[in-house]
Amino acid sequence: MKTVAIVGVGLIGGSFGLALRAAGFTGKIIGVSSPDAAREALGRGIIDEALPLADAAARADLIYLARPIEGILSVLDEIDQSVKPGTLITDAGSTKSAICCRATEKIARGQFVGGHPMAGKEARGAAAAEATLFRARPYILTSECSQLEELIASFGARVVIMPAEEHDRLVALTSHLPQLISTALAASIGTEPEAFRVAGPAAMDLTRLALSPYEIWRDIFDTNATNIDAALGVFIAKLEGLRDELRSPRIEHEFENAAAAARRLRGSS
Amino acid sequence: MKTVAIVGVGLIGGSFGLALRAAGFTGKIIGVSSPDAAREALGRGIIDEALPLADAAARADLIYLARPIEGILSVLDEIDQSVKPGTLITDAGSTKSAICCRATEKIARGQFVGGHPMAGKEARGAAAAEATLFRARPYILTSECSQLEELIASFGARVVIMPAEEHDRLVALTSHLPQLISTALAASIGTEPEAFRVAGPAAMDLTRLALSPYEIWRDIFDTNATNIDAALGVFIAKLEGLRDELRSPRIEHEFENAAAAARRLRGSS
Numbered sequence: 001m002k003t004v005a006i007v008g009v010g011l012i013g014g015s016f017g018l019a020l021r022a023a024g025f026t027g028k029i030i031g032v033s034s035p036d037a038a039r040e041a042l043g044r045g046i047i048d049e050a051l052p053l054a055d056a057a058a059r060a061d062l063i064y065l066a067r068p069i070e071g072i073l074s075v076l077d078e079i080d081q082s083v084k085p086g087t088l089i090t091d092a093g094s095t096k097s098a099i100c101c102r103a104t105e106k107i108a109r110g111q112f113v114g115g116h117p118m119a120g121k122e123a124r125g126a127a128a129a130e131a132t133l134f135r136a137r138p139y140i141l142t143s144e145c146s147q148l149e150e151l152i153a154s155f156g157a158r159v160v161i162m163p164a165e166e167h168d169r170l171v172a173l174t175s176h177l178p179q180l181i182s183t184a185l186a187a188s189i190g191t192e193p194e195a196f197r198v199a200g201p202a203a204m205d206l207t208r209l210a211l212s213p214y215e216i217w218r219d220i221f222d223t224n225a226t227n228i229d230a231a232l233g234v235f236i237a238k239l240e241g242l243r244d245e246l247r248s249p250r251i252e253h254e255f256e257n258a259a260a261a262a263r264r265l266r267g268s269s
Numbered sequence: 270m271k272t273v274a275i276v277g278v279g280l281i282g283g284s285f286g287l288a289l290r291a292a293g294f295t296g297k298i299i300g301v302s303s304p305d306a307a308r309e310a311l312g313r314g315i316i317d318e319a320l321p322l323a324d325a326a327a328r329a330d331l332i333y334l335a336r337p338i339e340g341i342l343s344v345l346d347e348i349d350q351s352v353k354p355g356t357l358i359t360d361a362g363s364t365k366s367a368i369c370c371r372a373t374e375k376i377a378r379g380q381f382v383g384g385h386p387m388a389g390k391e392a393r394g395a396a397a398a399e400a401t402l403f404r405a406r407p408y409i410l411t412s413e414c415s416q417l418e419e420l421i422a423s424f425g426a427r428v429v430i431m432p433a434e435e436h437d438r439l440v441a442l443t444s445h446l447p448q449l450i451s452t453a454l455a456a457s458i459g460t461e462p463e464a465f466r467v468a469g470p471a472a473m474d475l476t477r478l479a480l481s482p483y484e485i486w487r488d489i490f491d492t493n494a495t496n497i498d499a500a501l502g503v504f505i506a507k508l509e510g511l512r513d514e515l516r517s518p519r520i521e522h523e524f525e526n527a528a529a530a531a532r533r534l535r536g537s538s
Binding site for chain 2: 118119120121137138140160162166167169170171173174175177178179180181182183184185186187188189190191192194195196197198199200201202203204205206207208209210211212213214217218221222225228229231232234235236238239240241242243246247251252254255256257258259260261262263264265266267
């Protein structure tokens with residue numbers, strides 16, 4: 001692997017470039033981005049050169065698509081004619097079924113493997129990119145690919161192979177549901193003008209996601225609404241169950257079950 | 270003020286003692302706690318002496334009640350006969366109406382002012398106490414009391430004077446609702462055995478409160494169920510609203526409103 005093209009050099013694409021370098025990659029990294037983002041990525045040494053998509057695709061051995069979902073779908077529509085046969089193409093989109101489906105339709109010369117690093121932070125753009133962003137985090141791949149698995153493992157990430165449909169069902173619960181919960185909680189607290197006077201750590205922790213800009217969520221809702229609706233159904237039923245048992249000793253059992261699930265998530269039981 | 274009695278020398282009571290010392294208090298601090306907790310607090314230099322409740326109450330100029338709510342209610346039932354006339358009594362209970370109501374009934378020789386520091390952390394007990402726990406956090410008092418206001422301000426906390434009923438209505442939204450949400454989310458994620466494989470920062474942040482032990486929540490639910498039920502009603506309606514609009518452009522407006530509320534909570538708009 002001599003040349004890598006990163007399409008969308010923001011937080012995730014930029015962190016991928018930095019992680020590549022930190023893992024010892026000595027080849028060329030080409031960026032495909034807006035002029036401002038490309039300048040920032042060049043300035044930080046994340047990319048060696050900025051090129052238009054077709055030119056970058058033609059030179060790359062690995063193409064990393066790190067735009068929002070709609071942007072990834074658009075690139076998949078047009079990129080195949082530009083790539084060298086056998087070029088490995090992967091992405092970092094937040095839902096996988098729509099993207100993998102599009103890739104199956106449109107990618108023939110290249111080889112596509114869907115990806116999703118479960119990493120992120122509030123700050124955005126290449127300025128916020130970090131070589132360690134993926135470390136100790138799950139990184140989902142939608143099919144086996146030893147070259148990509150080794151690369152991602154070298155970033156310190158935990159590679160998880162999982163079909164696109166299962167990924168989308170699970171992240172509806174673990175990622176998309178938390179966002180909607182945080183947004184609904186902030187909106188609820190917003191109904192009380194005096195609430196900010198008493199807000200402690202719990203309110204702060206649970207409304208942090210509500211600061212996320214909508215633009216990254218539009219595509220997620222568009223491509224995963226059925227799973228998200230099901231996750232909301234499970235959650236609202238659990239919450240109504242707690243509501244019914246507020247004054248009942250049975251609620252202790254619900255707290256214990258939930259605490260056990262929270263510990264399992266942390267790998268500690 | 271020469272002598273302070275802290276009843277319940279755990280995380281909050283212990284932090285109150287350390288904050289007192291850090292603020293320059295040179296008098297005596299008496300602890301009333303279980304033998305183990307008292308030994309730990311003596312070992313850390315948080316208290317100078319451990320005594321039974323009646324003896325501690327008889328010597329104190331300020332009595333700080335930092336047990337769980339039911340424990341505070343029990344102390345209020347029996348303490349008045351032991352205190353010197355005019356002794357200031359305050360508490361750190363998580364709900365205020367039941368406690369202030371009980372104090373009105375039972376405290377005659379002493380002067381009671383309800384309190385609630387909006388601070389905490391996962392670790393518990395005097396071993397986890399910190400002099401800075403209250404810093405930059407709201408500290409609610411249910412009535413004006415210049416002596417207490419000055420003391421709490423000297424800890425770096427933000428004193429908020431608010432009637433007990435308003436406190437309980439607001440913390441139902443900002444503190445009790447987040448706990449139930451976190452518990453219901455952890456229980457929901459727990460329905461998917463594979464979810465831990467893809468859980469990222471959002472799932473971790475929003476299920477942290479679900480690790481809280483139920484024992485501190487039983488009393489909160491017992492004494493604030495009506496307000497919590499109302500807060501759950503507001504939240505579930507907001508979430509159902511988002512669910513209905515998952516594929517609608519109107520959801521962007523909901524995201525913007527929620528982000529604005531989250532920023533207001535942080536004092537940044």
